[in-house]
Amino acid sequence: MHELPVQDTSTGFQTLGATHGLEAHHTRGVGSNSHILLVENDRDLRTVVRMLLERAGHQVVEARDGYEALQLLGGRRFDLVIADTRMPAIGGRELATRLRSNPRTVSVPILMMSGDSNIDQADSGADALLRKPFEVADLLSSVSRLTTPPKH
Secondary structure, X not given: OOEOOEEOOOOOOOEOOOOOOHHHHOOOOXXXXXXXXXXOOOHHHHHHHHHHHHHOOOEEEEEOOHHHHHHHHHHOOOOEEEEEOOOOOOOHHHHHHHHHOOOOOOOOOEEEEEOOOOOOHHHHXXXXXXXXXXXXXXXXXXXXXXXXXXXX
């Protein structure tokens, strides 16, 4: 079985087949039902993250790399982009640079995922950085924080 860089502390499971404990993290409310673009080249991780986000009430569109993400962003609006830093074609940092330079996408929040301990949030070009492996609760709280409108 393929080892996934996602760990659920309530169950201790880390594999794709061990998703039965993840329902405990299901939350609806502020920040849910957001339209999220998930950009990750690892199919298994992309599937697990999509499932977690959908269980939390979000609508998720997947892209395998930054090039595919840019194509999708050309025709749709998203409330959040979640991207891996290292991908073939166009990686997460290049994707963030392109999003920030486009008036149409400049304000879309970006959550970067990285297994590279040498990358910090400023280097990633994102609004937030999630280190792999990450806790399910950290993913969901980061998404909630980035998709919840600021209080005035």
